[in-house]
Amino acid sequence: MKSVVELKNVSKKIRGKTIIDNLSFSVEAGEVFGFLGPNGAGKTTTIRMIVGLIGITSGEIAICGKSVAKDYENAIRHVGAIVENPELYKFLTGYQNLQQVARLTKGMTKEKIDEAVKLVGLSDRIHDKVKTYxxxxxxxxxxxxxxxxxxKVLILDEPTNGLDPAGIREIRDYLRRLAQEKNLAIIVSSHLLSEMEMMCDRIAIIQKGKLVNVQQVRDDTEVEKKTYVCDVNNPSEAIAVLAAHNIQAAGxxxxxxxxxxxxxxxxxxxILLTNDIxxxxxxVIKKSLEDRFLEITQEEEVAANA
Known part of the structure; x- marks a missing residue:
């Protein structure tokens, strides 16, 4: 897969305080990339730099090979983004809102508007006023x-904020489908661990403005050995029997x-069954994203305080 968004050694200082510290990662076409961290970790600041709403103190951000700092117009034309909340005219219909945005782009046709409506599943309600949504x-x-x-890239800052469980699932399913059908690179920021685990292919963990870790959400090849829990009628005897066969078990x-x-x-x-156990x-016991997140961030905290 090809990298669509690249950040190299990006830092941001505001009034002498380092908000983002030497951040580097890339996002590929067709993947949902999660940007995970607690509130105040620097997620929104990073997104604002990617879309050019605030400047970069040092480093480089490129979108489809175009520098955001040096060639902003050609870089940003590849980006669709919602930073914090979508801005909508509630007294207009959904379709009229889309027409307002379409007027800002040359060559926009009714067919393109209809395609976007179909993609997000709003065909039945698109002519209703937004205040009823x-x-x-x-x-x-x-x-x-x-x-x-x-x-080429869709950036969403906390897209499930304020949604009920049905709404969260709705957005999650649409994003997965968009990444696959349109080969979009999708960047989603959130502090909700469970949602990121179900939505994303890879996740970057950010803490206090620093990149702590980038990892696959689901990686079946990550370890050769797995942890198993076995429910038996006599645990102490089972441990002894397995030890006699050089297999280590614990309570x-x-x-x-x-x-x-x-x-x-x-x-x-x-071995267990032939010994009347x-x-x-x-x-198999797998670590959840929450387990891994807490493990990684706690290790980073210990290292920082050492």
Whole structure:
């Protein structure tokens, strides 16, 4: 995949205070890239620099190979963005709102407006006034506005703020579909761990203006060994039996815990069963994004204070 957005050693100082400190990452076409961190970590400041709303103190931001600082017009033409909240005329219909934005772009046709409406699933309500829209519908209309000029990258700052669970799922599903169908690079900032885990392909974790980590949300190849928890009728005996076969196990609130390669699993089950130990369940324990986030940020905090 090709990098659409690149940040290299980007820093931002305001009144002598470093808000963003030497940030570097890239975003590829067709992926949903999460920008995760607590409130005040610097997510919105970074987004504002990417879209040119505030200047860069040092470093380089490029969009489709065009420098935001040196070639702003050609860089920003590839970007659709909603920073904080979509700005809409509530007394107009959804379609009239899109027409207002369309007038700012040369060569905009009715077909392009209709395509954006269909993409975000607003065909049934597009001619209703925006004041009758739910928060989720307003977010989708804002996304439609951002897509009118066929951008290569879509940037959304906290897009699920204030939405109910149904609205959050709605936005999440549309973003996943847009990335796949339009081959868009989508950058989503949030502090909601569970939503980022379900929405994103990769996540950059930012803390106090510094990039802590960039990682895959789902990576089935990340480890050869997996942690298993086995629910058995006699945990202490199970541990002793496995130890006799050079397999290390430890006690767990649900039975015993083992670190195994996949081919070892049938052997473990056979050993337990042939020694009259009943096995009620065996499952893989995976670290959630929340576990990894807390682990990474706590390690960073300890290192910073050392």
């Amino acid at each position: 739910s928060l989720g519908m307003r977010q989708r209309l804002g996304i439609a506005q951002s897509l009118l000029h066929n951008p 767990h609130e649900d039975g015993i815990q083992l670190l195994l390669e996949t081919p070892q699993v049938p052997d473990v089950l056979r 009943l096995v009620f369940e065996m499952k």
